[in-house]
Amino acid sequence: MKLAKLPDRTPVKMNVVVMPGLAQRLREYAAFYAETYGSKEEVTELIPFMLEAFLDGDVAFKKGRKKVDGTISSSSD
Numbered sequence: 001m002k003l004a005k006l007p008d009r010t011p012v013k014m015n016v017v018v019m020p021g022l023a024q025r026l027r028e029y030a031a032f033y034a035e036t037y038g039s040k041e042e043v044t045e046l047i048p049f050m051l052e053a054f055l056d057g058d059v060a061f062k063k064g065r066k067k068v069d070g071t072i073s074s075s076s077d
Contacts, residue, residue, distance in 0.1 A: 016047075026043045026046075026047070027043060029043075029046065029050075030042065030043045030046055033046060
């Protein structure tokens, strides 16, 4: 079969506490997102994608994982 077995897609709920300044910046980011794309999204909907983009763009993290795993695994692959 050409298609590999699908990975686990069960969401994992995590609670995160942020400082008031960061909370404000996240709200501002959501407003900027809405202005840019014409579609309002809640901060809670944006955060997982923001974190994934951050991790995907962190070259040092990718290199470190490659050394540990021998491979880079990502949910977006």
